Amino acid sequence: MNKPLDKPLFPPYLALFFGVLAISTSAIFVKLSDAPSPIIATYRLVFSVVLTLPLLFWNRGAIAEIVRMPRKQWLLCALSGAFLASHFLLWFESLNYTSVASSTVLVTLQPLFAFIGGYFFFGEKLRPLALTGGLLAIAGSFVIGWGDFRVGGMALWGDILALAGAATVTGYWLIAQYIRQYLSSFSYTLVVYSITSVILVAYDLAFGYSLTGYSAANWGWFFCLALFPTLLGHSILNWIIKWLNTTTISMGILGEPIGTAILAYFILGEVVTMPQYVGGLIILAGIYLFIRNNQTSKGVESGEPTASPPKKLA
Template sequence: MLIGIIAISFSSIFIKWSAAPVSVQGMYRLLFTSLLMLPFARPYTGAAAALRARDWLLLLFSGCMLALHFLLWMGSLSYTSVASSTMIMALEPVFIMLGAYIFYKEKTAAAAMLGMAVAIGGVVLIGWGDIGISPDNLKGDLLSIGGTAAVAVHLLVGQKLVIRMPSYLYSLIVFVAAAVVFAVYNLVMGISFFHYPSKEWGIFVLLAVVPTVFGHILFNWLLQYVSATTVSMNILGEPVGASILAFLLLGEQLKVLQWAGGLLVMLGLGVYLYTGRKKTAQSETALPSAS
């Protein structure tokens, strides 16, 4: 979880460094990640052959939602700051919690909800001084909200699918599907596939290796062991890491309230994870006596 949080914190930095269209960044990010994963996919061919038509449809839908997430969220960084965009992205657990309750009847303990509230409050402080009322900032905020909703759907579908298939196979198929969606989008919009300087290609590779392999793939793997709500709570750590990196590498200034918000995020995250871990431990203890 810690490795994943650090890795995804670099995502917004790489995106800010790039001058390429966000749809091209997203396409090559997912394409290069898929190519890195392919050599290790042979043991999962049997599992792929056993997938039902409904599974393939859900995988395609999850890939579309992932592509939509990248398109909207990455696009938001062209209009607003790293702190603002990642602060809004941290509302993802709210979408996840509601979706998990509606579709999976998954309940959340009161203490965990308190931790979630504290963490989200901290995220609000991080972006408080950075959210403006200009048309550009508003557009960036709306794009980030749309991207947050899309990735929440992606994670909820993933939670259902990784029960029946290896997380590695799930990640590979979904990344390929999302890359294809981006390719079709770029083709329709007449966006160039190849005419970019070497610096951009380096950024595409960094986006694939750092936040995707060590971020999204790790989070997909975690879905086998913890709920989508818990995985999404870890993303609350991204605004902290991303804001610090934006300060160091992009010169984006942070106010005292934003530093205080970072501490609240980590506190709330700790409360939530501790409550979830305690609940899991109690369940495991109860199983032998129940049997």
């Protein structure tokens, strides 16, 4: 049977805001590092696991929970880790071929995949105004990156990689939405990050990437990627997905290009253009309209039990 939802200790929408703010730093740290993309992704996850493991001393119940996980949950966590590893590899690699703005805009088109996945796997239906808000926010993303898009050469390849990264991360969130009704956020995050780390290390070894020999600055960026966009970003979103579904979280992540554009201005010296200003306002308006009219959140206000697990995943 499905467990009733606990009432969150912290407002989920406020947590979503801080999680998206933390994720906005990701493209900046990736751009600052000159290490190969797979290595950046690997140490982002490896350092995340290393920073998380000491917390087991204060969360002994998580050890018992992980040991008792049934085979089905292990398989879902493995699939989730594969999706997350693919997302990082695809997105980080895209930054080598296209700009921060283009890559971030395309990878945050995940609501398009979330709308479809939420409907088929969870039976979620959006109210017309909520759907309008979602499409408006997506349009704002295109306004931000429009002048940066290129339709030929290696930039197009980078855009394709970023779009594929959007699809794979949506798979990661859809699995999290299901399994977080049964596993604590800490246990799920630790298991999935560990599996993702193993997959990425295996990828590095298979394709001949060296795991050592990087500059002190690179190790610093690896650590920053683990701490800010992963532990203070993805981990927070893994927590709130018990109360906010994949579609809502994907909509919130559409705010990432705004934060990234601001950070790119101050850190990378990239110019904030008029389309970015206008697109940012459109995104914020779309997110507000979506949240205002969204009825697919899971007991955030009332703490009521969620619906039964989807038949296709049960």
